[in-house]
Amino acid sequence: MSVIDTPAVHHRSGGATDHRHPSKRKFDDEDDEDFSDLVCVRMRKDEAKAVNSWSASSSSSSSDAGGCSSLQQQQRSHIQFFVRMMSAGNTIVMQAFPEDTVKSIHERIQSMKGIPLFEQRLIYRGKQLQWEQTLAECFIQNDANLQLVGRMRSTEHPQAWQVINDMVSLVYRLCRGETVHDALKTVKGLMTSYLNMTPRIDNDSASGYFQIFMSSSAPAVLVMLYVSPYAGNKDCADSSVRHFLSSCRNILSKALHGQCARVVLEFCKLLRRVGSHDPLYLFCRSTFGSLLETAGVSYGSGSDNVKGLVLIQDIFPFVCELANSLLRDLDLSIVSPSAAGPLSNDVGDFSAFLLPLRTGIKEQQAVKDSMAQDKHHKLTEEIEYLHGLYVQLLNKIDQCLQKMDQSLAGQEMMEGDNLYPAWSHYLSILKELYQISKLYDGAEEKLWGVLTRQRSVLCLLIVRYAKRTDEHQWILEHRYVTNFESRRHLAMMMFPEVKEDYEELHEMLIDRSQLLTESFEYIARAEPDSLHAGLFMEFKNEEATGPGVLREWFLLVCQAIFNPQNALFVACPNDRRRFFPNPASKVHPLHLEYFSFAGRVIALALMHRVQVGIVFDRVFFLQLAGNYIAIEDIRDADPYLYTSCKQILDMDADFIDSDSLGLTFVREVEELGQRKVVELCPGGKNLVVNSFADILSNSKLQQYFFQSLDLEDLDWMLHGSEDTISVEDWKAHTEYNGYKETDIQISWFWEIVGRMTADQRKVLLFFWTSVKYLPVEGFRGLASRLYIYRSLEPGDRLPSSHTCFFRLCFPAYSSMAVMKDRLEVITQEHIGCSFGTW
Structure with missing residues (x-):
């Protein structure tokens, strides 16, 4: 007799569509006969004990027929069933007792047909029967139809079958209460061996391996172990399932996540019956959601789902579950914003499950006017539900933002101030609402209306919670709902974060007399990645190093780049601060490379938050952004x-x-x-x-960075504040060491500074900090507060500075006249801007 290699396995999830209202649907297979007949994961402890005692009484009845109860006599009654040889096309009729094991049936088939045991596999209602099971445990009754198909050497993946069978058999033994040495280690080892056999890239080939895992009832028996009453079994199952799912993500390529998602979906369906708040269920649901981001999704009826990918109908119950949880959590955040609750997990999972749902709806909308629609399941209920959910969530987040605004009324939030944990998730929810709004007419207008009303709190959320790993373009589609601070924050997120790993710093040793040429060699010739690690700057024959020297270098090299004598840029006649590329720049043989170098330096200055006093001409800015020029x-x-x-x-x-x-x-x-x-x-x-x-601009010039900003934004980021330095603001952000604010020398100092010209104050600030142009926020925008230290040097010495730490040091001068004289020396442009401080 010949046997077939691949069994036909029936899955309820691929059958006819459930037409109940989506929000009221149960999770699939709650009434699945395949599952309930093979293993009941809702098995209570008393039911488990009953099965065990029933099995024990069955085995003892063969030796003590006279003492059998009526139940045992009933069990001793023969049952007749049919075993169909699928490839041969014939069927054999067999009789056995309910307490007979599946293994004994295999042995009888071997004696009748000569098929080796390792070649046999019995399938009943889509699931493989395990040798250790009795016919009663498999719920085989009179006239049941079993299928005998090939396994081991006759199957396409015999080694995989062997490994999974060994694992399932071991788990069954644990479910029966047997003690197995190193059970968890063995189960994990078998899982790892199985996954190592699975092809890494070929989706079609991998499908057979995942089908083995499903057909062998591995998910069901692991969940049975999870609800088993025996000590240690739950922990063993929990650790095994987590190990399997984590290994799927780490070992298998993203191309196979669609196949893997089907297995995780099966775990989710089974564990959902254990409890919607069960930790293992929540872990599986989260894993399922993360796989959906790369898994293939179909919105067909199931019959055309030949690749075994996940259906929209499989996903939708989770969307409903997470949406209800999310609405409850948002209500809680209004009442008690100090409690973040499960918002963080729910928002992430909600986003993951929404992605394929939105994709499916968008695809259906794309074919709604074509004949192709007749071949696809109409997602009418899902579309209506998602629209209703959008309205609910938008109203709820509007209430949350209003409550947040009320909580912050009259408060000036500083960078170090703590906000309520729940607020950190509002921005992610708003992003999902934006994505949904694209699917429905008029929905975007409602969203932007809410964000316009809640502009102040939206900007605060952006500054506090927008991360580099997020996608922010949606916010800037309507920049009027943002302010400079939030736009700057979003623009800065496009730069890599400056690393402070001193082993990876890009080191520069530059001669001041060859500043532009040597800086060009260090920056223009460097690999981009090497500039992400940060910069270490030192001038030749000078001891000073550190952030202060780096700030000085930025200022000096930008002055050189934009010096008209170098023929790279030209100043605007009506605004000498603004520059645009010199049309005659080609007189410099390396002018194109120098323009690239200039771009790197400007980008690095922005990345390191150094204001260099240079701004772009409006036409140049618009060209960089790819915008229309009027x-x-x-x-x-x-x-x-x-x-x-x-x-x-x-x-x-x-x-x-x-x-x-x-x-x-x-x-x-x-x-x-x-x-x-x-x-x-x-x-x-x-x-x-x-x-x-x-006149149309070249679309290739469009750069999202420049599109994210107004020209004035870039002015403030590059040039800094246009306001005259405020002595009061300066004083408010200065602390003292060795001096007290009430000391006479401190009073003299601020009085002298107050009488200085605007240019002298800039030179003093640069001598003190290597900052010549303050951020637009003033002194509070600097990376640190400023410090005045009392030095122990003689009273006639000049002040010194440690620009890296924003420290100005001077001795206790004997009079205001002496202090004024000393300060006038260092506030001369040629001294204060090249003092070699550190």
Whole structure:
């Protein structure tokens, strides 16, 4: 007789669709006959004991027939069942006692048909029967139909079958109360061996391996072990299941997560009956959700789900469960925001399960007007439910933000202030609402309406809780709901975090006389990754090192880059702080490489939060962002061109079209004292200008970083505050060591500073901190408070500084006149900006 290699296994989850309302659906297979007939995971302790005592009485009845009870006599009655040889097409009729083991049936088949034991596998209602089970435990009754299929050498993956069978047999022994040495270690070892056999990449080949795990009832017997009354079994099952799921994610490639998700789904369905708050169920649900992010999802009826991937109908009950939990947690956060509750886990899982659901709905909407829709299950109920859930969640988060705003009313939140734990999850929920809003007409307007009303708390959430690992683009689609601080925070999240690992720092030793050239070699020639670890800066023949010297280098190298004498950038005539690329920059043989170098330096300055006093021209900024450039944008960069173009635009269109002005698409530029004609487009000198006024920017220039910001935002980030340094703010952010605030020398100091010019204050600040341009927030935006230390040097010595630590040191001067004289020395530009401090 021949046997087939792969059994046909029936799964209820792939059958007809449940048309009950999604929010009221039970988890699949609550009434699954396959599961309830094979193993009841709701087995109570008394039921387990009853089965064991029943088995014991059955075995003793063979030797003591005279003492059998009526139940035992009933058990001794023969049952007749049919074993179908699937590939041979014939069926054999067998009789046995309920207490006979499955192994004994296999032995009889061997004697009748000559099929070796290791080649046999009996399937009943989609599940493989284990040798240790009795026919009663398998719920085999009169006229039952069993299938005999190939196993071991005849199956496609014999070694995998052997390993899983060994594991299942061991677990069954534990369920019966047997003591097995190193049971947990053995089970984990078998699981690892099985997964190591599974192909890493080939999805179709791996499908057979995962089918073995399902068909062997491995998930069911492990859950049976989890609810087993015997000591140690629950912990063994818990550890084994967690080991298997963790190994699936760590050992298998993401390409196989769809197959793995089917197995995890089976664990979830079984454990859900143990309890929706059971720790192992929650772990399996979370794992299932994380796999869905990379798993294939179908929204078909199940019959076309030939690859065994997860269906939307499989996912939806979890969405409903998590949504209800999330709404309860949000209610709790309104009443008691100090308790985060399970929000963190629920929000993460909710996001994971929503992803395939949204994808399925979006795909169905894409084919709703085509004939293809007839081939797909219509997700009408799911679509309606998700819309209703969106409205509920949006109203609830609106209430949460209102409560948060009330709690913070009148308070100025500083960076170190603690916020309530529950608030940290609001931003993630808002992101999910944004994703859902894309699916329904009018939903986005409602969301942005809420965020506009709650702008202040939204900005606080962004600054406190937006992380580099998050995706923030959705917030900036409507920048009017943000402020500078929140936009800056989101933009800074695009940079890698500065590492303080001194073994990986990018070290630079630069000669001040060769500042630009040597800086170019260190930065332009470096691998990008090496610049992510942070910078270590030292000037040749100077002892000073540390963050203060690095801040000084940023300032000096940016001044050199944007120095017009280097021909890279040109200052705007109407605003000398603003620069744009020099059209004649090609006179420098390495001008393109130097532009790349300039970009790196600016990016590093932003990453290290150093204000360098340089800002971009509006046209240059708009080009970097890939935005449309209007005539008004060029006013500052080229007033002459602006005036000329403005006059032309104000002329009558018919007059321009008559070519009376003789205009073509060329422009004259000056390079090294000579005038040169440049075509603005191919053939521009022969193309007559007409009244068509649209100019489109190159979409390749678009950079999300610049799109995230307004020009003023980048001004503040690069240049810093435009305000005159406030002495009162300076004083409020200064502490003392060796001095007291009431000491006469401190009073003299602040009086002298108050009389300084704005430029002198900048030089003093730079001498003290290597910061010449304050952040837009003023002194509170610096990385540290400032310190004045009392030095023990003679009273005629000049002040010194430790710029890395924002420390200014001076002795106890004998008079205000002496202190003023000493401070005037160091506030001279050529001294204060190159003092070699550290």
